Every structure is written in C-alpha cells, then in structure tokens.
Amino acid sequence: xxxxxxxxxxxxxxxxxxxxxxxxxxxxxxxxxxxxxxxxxxxxxxxxxxxxxxxxxxxxxxxxxxxxxxxxxxxxxxxxxxxxxxxxxxxxxxxxxxxxxxxxxxxxxxxxxxxxxxxxxxxxxxxxxxxxxxxxxxxxxxxxxxxxxxxxxxxxxxxxxxxxxxxxxxxxxxxxxxxxxxxxxxxxxxxxxxxxxxxxxxxxxxxxxxxxxxxxxxxxxxxxxxxxxxxxxxxxxxxxxxxxxxxxxxxxxxxxxxxxxxxxxxxxxxxxxxxxxxxxxxxxxxxxxxxxxxxxxxxxxxxxxxxxxxxxxxxxxxxxxxxxxxxxxxxxxxxxxxxxxxxxxxxxxxxxxxxxxxxxxxxxxxxxxxxxxxxxxxxxxxxxxxxxxxxxxxxxxxxxxxxxxxxxxxxxxxxxxxxxxxxxxxxxxxxxxxxxxxxxxxxxx
RNA sequence: GUGGCUAUAGCUCAGUUGGUUAGAGCAUCGGCUUGUGGUGCCGAGGGUCGCGGGUUCGAAUCCCGUUAGCCACCCCA
Numbered sequence: 001x002x003x004x005x006x007x008x009x010x011x012x013x014x015x016x017x018x019x020x021x022x023x024x025x026x027x028x029x030x031x032x033x034x035x036x037x038x039x040x041x042x043x044x045x046x047x048x049x050x051x052x053x054x055x056x057x058x059x060x061x062x063x064x065x066x067x068x069x070x071x072x073x074x075x076x077x078x079x080x081x082x083x084x085x086x087x088x089x090x091x092x093x094x095x096x097x098x099x100x101x102x103x104x105x106x107x108x109x110x111x112x113x114x115x116x117x118x119x120x121x122x123x124x125x126x127x128x129x130x131x132x133x134x135x136x137x138x139x140x141x142x143x144x145x146x147x148x149x150x151x152x153x154x155x156x157x158x159x160x161x162x163x164x165x166x167x168x169x170x171x172x173x174x175x176x177x178x179x180x181x182x183x184x185x186x187x188x189x190x191x192x193x194x195x196x197x198x199x200x201x202x203x204x205x206x207x208x209x210x211x212x213x214x215x216x217x218x219x220x221x222x223x224x225x226x227x228x229x230x231x232x233x234x235x236x237x238x239x240x241x242x243x244x245x246x247x248x249x250x251x252x253x254x255x256x257x258x259x260x261x262x263x264x265x266x267x268x269x270x271x272x273x274x275x276x277x278x279x280x281x282x283x284x285x286x287x288x289x290x291x292x293x294x295x296x297x298x299x300x301x302x303x304x305x306x307x308x309x310x311x312x313x314x315x316x317x318x319x320x321x322x323x324x325x326x327x328x329x330x331x332x333x334x335x336x337x338x339x340x341x342x343x344x345x346x347x348x349x350x351x352x353x354x355x356x357x358x359x360x361x362x363x364x365x366x367x368x369x370x371x372x373x374x375x376x377x378x379x380x381x382x383x384x385x386x387x388x389x390x391x392x393x394x395x396x397x398x399x400x401x402x403x404x405x406x407x408x409x410x411x412x413x414x415x416x417x418x419x420x421x422x423x424x425x426x427x428x429x430x431x432x433x434x435x436x437x438x439x440x441x442x443x444x445x
Numbered sequence: 446g447u448g449g450c451u452a453u454a455g456c457u458c459a460g461u462u463g464g465u466u467a468g469a470g471c472a473u474c475g476g477c478u479u480g481u482g483g484u485g486c487c488g489a490g491g492g493u494c495g496c497g498g499g500u501u502c503g504a505a506u507c508c509c510g511u512u513a514g515c516c517a518c519c520c521c522a
Contacts, residue, residue, distance in 0.1 A: 004512095004513075007513070007514085050522085058522075060446095060520095061520075078522050108522085110520070111446085111520090112515090113516065113517075114515080114516070114517090278522090279520090298521085299521090302521095302522095324522085352480085353479095354480075355479075383479080384478085386477095386482085387479090388481085390482060391482095392482075393482045393483055394483065396483095402480080402481080405479095405480095414480095416481075416482095418482075
C-alpha cells in the first residue's frame with residue numbers, strides 16, 4: 001500500500017526544512033528585536049470559537065470533526081480567536097501594552113493553488129491595550145523590518161495603508177447609515193477584481209440611481225496616494241459639525257502614524273491606498289496589506305486594528321492591532337527574487353580514518369570537538385582515503401582531520417584546510433586549544 | 446464548489462502514422478589496490494508509462510472515467 005501526502009499538505013525534506021527554519025528564525029529574530037514575547041496555543045479548538053468570530057459560513061473552510069467526547073472541534077484556521085481568548089482571560093494581570101507573537105501551522109480546507117495550501121505557517125504579531133496610532137506604527141514598522149530581514153527592499157515590496165474609520169466618516173458624510181456603509185465597504189474590497197458595471201449594479205440598491213456618480217467618487221478616493229490630497233479631500237466633505245470634527249481628529253492620527261513610520265525608517269515602503277479595506281468586518285481602524293512591489297500575486301501579509309474582537313469573544317474591552325504573514329507567499333516571492341539562499345548544512349570537520357586504531361582516536365577527538373559545539377562527521381564504515389576526501393568535499397566540510405597510522409604513532413592528527421589546501425600536524429593533547437583558533441581564522445597556506 | 450492544462454526512473458525530459466525487451470542526462474550505489482579534493486573512467490540498481498476500464502492482433506501512444514498536481518474563478522479570517 002502506497003500512501004501519498006494529503007492535498008495541500010507539504011513534506012519537508014531536509015533542504016526544504018532548513019529553508020522553512022530560516023524563515024522562522026528571521027521572523028523570530030525581528031519580533032524579539034522589537035521585544036515581543038512568543039506564545040503558543042492549541043492546534044485543535046472548539047468549532048464554536050471560529051463560528052463566533054466569523055459566522056456559520058466559516059465551517060465549510062475548516063478541517064472540523066466531532067471528537068470522541070462528542071465535542072465539535074476544528075483545526076485552527078487562524079490564530080486571532082485563540083489569542084483573543086488567551087489575552088482576554090488574563091487581561092487584568094498583563095502589563096500593557098501586551099506585545100506578543102507566534103509562529104504556527106494553520107489549516108484551511110480550501111482548494112490549493114498558487115500561494116495557498118491547506119496547511120501553512122503563519123507569523124502572527126499583535127499589540128493589545130494601546131488604542132493610539134503608536135501601536136499601529138510599531139506593528140507596521142515591525143512588518144516592514146520582517147520583510148527586509150529576508151533581503152527584500154523598496155523595489156521588492158510595499159505596504160498598502162488604508163483606514164476603515166476614514167471610510168466610515170466619508171460614507172457618513174454621504175448620508176449612509178452603518179449597515180449601508182458596511183455593504184459599500186464589502187464592494188470596495190472587491191472593486192479591484194470586479195467590472196465597473198457590476199459594481200454599479202451592486203451599489204444601486206444601496207445608493208439608488210446615483211450609483212454611477214457615487215462609484216466615481218469612491219474611485220477618486222481609491223486613487224489617492226499622498227496624505228495631503230487625502231487630507232484635503234476629507235476636509236472638503238464636511239466643513240462643520242460632528243463629522244467634520246471627527247475627520248479632523250482622525251487626520252491627526254494619520255499624521256502621527258505617518259510621522260512615526262518615517263522616523264522608524266519604514267516610510268518609503270508605505271503606500272496610501274484606500275482600496276484596501278480587508279473583507280471581514282471586525283477591523284475597526286487602520287488596515288494594511290503587504291504586496292510584491294508590482295502589486296501582483298497574493299498579499300504577503302495583512303492586518304489592522306480590531307478593537308472590538310476581544311470583547312466579542314468574551315474578554316474585556318481591549319484595543320488591539322495585529323498582522324499575519326504566511327510562509328507560502330513569502331517563500332514564493334523570495335524564490336522569484338533569487339533570495340532563496342542555499343541552506344545545505346555543512347560540517348565544520350570531517351575525520352579521515354585510516355584503520356581500526358585510527359577510528360578510536362578519531363571518535364575520541366570528535367567527542368571533544370562536538371562537546372565544544374562544532375560539527376564533526378566521519379565515515380561509518382572503512383573506506384579508502386581517496387573516497388573519504390571526495391566525500392568530505394561533497395559534504396562541504398571546512399576541514400579534514402586526518403588520522404592515519406603515521407599520525408597515530410606520533411600522537412598527532414593532521415589538519416587540512418580545504419579552502420587553502422594547507423596542512424599541519426597538531427598534537428592530539430592540544431586539540432581543545434587548537435580547535436577554536438582554527439574555526440576563527442583557518443589554516444594559512 | 447466550477448472550469449482549463451498536465452501526468453513516462455528520485456529530478457529534468459525523449460519516446461516516430463499504435464509495432465519486438467520503454468531510453469538519455471543528472472542524482473544514487475559499487476569499483477578504478479587504505480595517504481589526499483566538486484573532475485575522470487568502468488559498472489550497477491531504479492519504471493504496473495498516475496490509477497481503472499474500453500478500442501485493437503498489438504496501447505506509454507487512441508477513447509471514456511477517476512485521482513493527483515498546476516493555473517484561473519468562488520473564497521481568502
């Protein structure tokens with residue numbers, strides 16, 4: 001019986017695994033650089049947790065089943081609900097702002113395609129307990145740095161920045177109530193992939209005959225790429241009254257956000273783009289998505305404010321902002337940019353063994369070197385010198401430790417530096433002193 | 446869930462109008478006397494031609510179905 005991997009699931013042979021771990025280590029390094037703490041949560045959760053957050057429709061996209069205790073459970077499709085529960089449960093005892101991150105596998109029952117599998121890793125980074133734009137700025141700066149850590153630069157990616165608050169104010173100024181506004185945002189989210197005629201058709205029941213002109217105004221807003229234009233546009237919508245005041249206040253938060261992003265060195269990656277609103281309705285303020293610079297492909301990462309979610313899932317009132325980045329799209333991008341390093345792992349030393357007595361010496365010395373934290377390997381069966389050297393080269397070893405009958409007799413080992421070709425004998429007694437020097441500076445020819 | 450393309454060795458691919466025992470390169474393993482390097486030379490293993498059915502004297506090749514992969518749509522937390 002031959003078994004195959006389930007559709008959308010991956011196996012990680014050593015090279016792929018090394019590459020995956022490289023991605024993880026960069027993610028972890030950047031999160032730690034911003035002093036975020038790593039947490040983890042169960043892979044299997046009550047189905048209800050996801051229904052509560054996303055609605056009944058979500059079930060069709062989950063790996064869910066009934067466990068032996070009759071509980072309806074699901075493999076986690078995302079981290080946010082679990083995280084909201086963790087934070088909610090301890091909210092009163094946690095020092096704020098709460099800055100946490102996680103790297104974990106997630107599962108979605110969807111048709112696999114480019115940049116999307118059924119099991120994938122996500123980097124989740126969140127800040128809780130800080131309502132001001134400082135938290136948004138910190139998070140976006142972290143996102144930018146996380147992508148830069150892989151060698152991606154301004155020419156490679158951008159972060160499209162938008163704001164649901166500003167949209168709601170704009171739509172309120174148009175005279176729409178909150179339901180109508182939500183419906184319009186749902187359409188804005190799909191505008192990029194929708195025919196103009198179809199969009200007008202969809203807007204008709206909401207804004208009436210005026211739909212075409214209304215859409216034109218929306219398109220004008222989406223085309224805005226700089227803050228001054230955005231600011232002027234927003235101010236022109238309402239000159240006085242409640243909405244005007246809110247617009248002014250919100251624009252100040254925008255200024256603060258942009259100022260901080262510039263100060264953090266992330267400014268050049270930011271592209272104002274109100275076309276981003278992010279589908280599901282729980283986002284409440286600034287929202288953003290990272291894309292390949294040309295805008296092609298799926299989003300590399302996405303996030304934003306979700307000030308109401310912790311409470312919705314049973315916790316206290318808790319402002320929150322976070323983003324998630326997937327490993328699949330990221331790895332695809334790194335491949336296409338030629339930034340996928342060769343992650344083959346090579347040993348520092350390979351022992352070349354000339355006989356039974358030599359093997360004992362080589363193994364004893366290897367034990368010492370290994371305890372110092374360096375990598376040593378030797379052939380597990382006796383082989384000719386020629387073959388052993390060839391092998392050492394294939395494996396990319398930096399040094400050969402040569403143990404032949406001559407060396408054993410003299411109580412030495414011969415060291416060969418493959419880069420320089422230089423060879424030198426060292427007394428075996430001096431092994432522990434010699435090794436760190438060799439690692440540091442090699443052997444001169 | 447819908448549609449398009451694809452499927453031959455571990456990988457990349459040949460394989461004639463349907464015709465004998467399905468090939469190559471790379472990779473793997475072994476050898477080229479147990480003292481020196483990614484080359485070189487010799488050799489070996491490895492295939493139910495995705496799977497199932499059909500047409501035919503005969504199918505990797507033609508037809509139908511199915512599964513998987515890729516791509517697009519739907520969706521994208």
